[in-house]
Amino acid sequence: GRLREHFQLNADIIGETDLAADAELIALLVDSLRVFGLTENDFVIRLSSRNAWSDFHRQQGGTDDNAYAFYQAIDKVERETPDENQKKFKALGFSYDAVNNFISSGKPTAELEAVLNNLSARRLASFVKIDYGVIRGLAYYTGVVFEAFAKVEDLRAIAGGGRYDNLVKLISGGKVNLPALGFGLGDVVLRELLGAPKLFS
Numbered sequence: 001g002r003l004r005e006h007f008q009l010n011a012d013i014i015g016e017t018d019l020a021a022d023a024e025l026i027a028l029l030v031d032s033l034r035v036f037g038l039t040e041n042d043f044v045i046r047l048s049s050r051n052a053w054s055d056f057h058r059q060q061g062g063t064d065d066n067a068y069a070f071y072q073a074i075d076k077v078e079r080e081t082p083d084e085n086q087k088k089f090k091a092l093g094f095s096y097d098a099v100n101n102f103i104s105s106g107k108p109t110a111e112l113e114a115v116l117n118n119l120s121a122r123r124l125a126s127f128v129k130i131d132y133g134v135i136r137g138l139a140y141y142t143g144v145v146f147e148a149f150a151k152v153e154d155l156r157a158i159a160g161g162g163r164y165d166n167l168v169k170l171i172s173g174g175k176v177n178l179p180a181l182g183f184g185l186g187d188v189v190l191r192e193l194l195g196a197p198k199l200f201s
Helices: 019-034 050-059 064-075 082-092 096-105 110-121 167-171 187-194
Strands: 008-014 043-049 128-130 144-150 159-163 180-186
Touching: 008 019, 019 043, 019 110, 019 144, 019 159, 019 180, 043 050, 043 110, 050 064, 050 110, 064 082, 082 096, 110 128, 110 144, 144 180, 180 187
Parallel strands: 043 128
Antiparallel strands: 008 180, 043 144, 144 159, 159 180
16 A cells, blocks of 8 residues: 555644544545545544544553654554563553553543534544544654555555644744644555455455
């Protein structure tokens, strides 16, 4: 599902702090995939939060020094074996069981509840589920994060994104401070999904 070159649809909202913007972007992603004839039986939006993981990290005794390594470990948790994860989290001072329990709980925070309620009002709740196994590996994400995954094929994420409220300030050298959020949808995995025999046979 990777090539040296690909085309990508990118959608961003800049200057909006309200969580309605997060829901609007997710709704746009759902509708973009539905245009291709995909339904809730074909894909799911896995919804998570950097803020939720930040709270967990702090409550479990994490520090600023190991925050980045912790987030990277969470990002790779589904791709590593339990033994590898056990060693990695232990070295960082965390319990792998506690991490697993948090992911399994799937309990939405107030932030995620607001997004879910908005999507429910749009009749899109069936396309979305809380999944703390998603954290997005890039360091600039600051809030709600999400990824679209195929249900019918063993593919990597079709699309992904989230809120990155500090990035504009960072790349402008502090001259502009605007909240922002967005997602990217690549053509390579989407093409593989649309060509899947299980989907259109």
